[in-house]
């Protein structure tokens with residue numbers, strides 16, 4: 001049995017809304033080994049974003065624990081947590097770039113926050129832009145880029161802090177299938193060369209199929225099944241996993257008939 005790098009134990013989170021409460025997470029327990037590309041899949045409202053925000057305590061769970069590399073995040077001081085979070089990168093569906101800043105300035109930003117001198121941060125940012133294939137766009141503004149290029153800038157920016165964990169919340173959901181493939185390949189390359197543990201949140205089975213080695217299926221705040229992606233894709237046991245695969249099959253059929 002591999003040792004867990006990210007270990008979540010009995011994580012629960014309930015939101016109160018005007019018309020009652022929502023149990024976004026119900027006693028979720030899972031283990032993510034180091035250097036894995038781990039997928040978390042579920043329909044809209046399953047609790048995926050809540051779970052991923054709990055992994056770096058952007059969201060505070062009502063109960064349960066989050067242990068990363070043996071360290072219980074809930075026991076850290078505010079300052080210790082701030083420093084730990086710098087090594088947990090996050091990318092999102094809508095890229096979250098600074099629109100008034102150039103591509104280079106966007107990538108320099110986390111380095112500036114850490115007080116890295118101008119010359120060094122520019123050097124590092126340029127090297128990262130090269131790594132994501134965007135060195136020629138250093139002086140462009142986000143509005144001048146395609147969605148795929150924006151996500152590559154976001155990836156370069158997140159790598160500036162040398163993260164050991166990368167959390168991707170629907171990072172390819174705003175992109176077309178071709179661009180999705182390019183971004184997933186880039187994430188795989190980063191994983192292979194830099195040894196980063198990657199957690200991919202998605203509602204699309206094809207994203208899991210493309211790069212995930214292990215996966216978890218969430219439905220209405222509960223963990224339905226968890227394990228080898230290959231196994232679950234081949235032989236899904238939970239209703240939720242079957243449904244997510246069925247939706248895909250139906251789409252393919254429609255494509256075929258159409």
Ligand SMILES: Nc1ncnc2c1ncn2[C@@H]1O[C@H](COP(=O)(O)OP(=O)(O)OP(=O)(O)O)[C@@H](O)[C@H]1O
Pocket residue numbers: 015016017022023024042043044045046047048049050051203
């Ligand atoms: N800040 C909040 N206040 C109240 N309810 C919330 C809040 N955040 C999430 N929820 C509720 O918790 C449940 C889980 O939401 P979450 O955003 O985690 O789902 P998700 O799986 O990421 O969905 P999607 O695929 O649409 O992004 C939903 O019912 C949602 O309405």
Ligand SMILES: [Mg+2]
Pocket residue numbers: 048049050
């Ligand atoms: Mg979400």
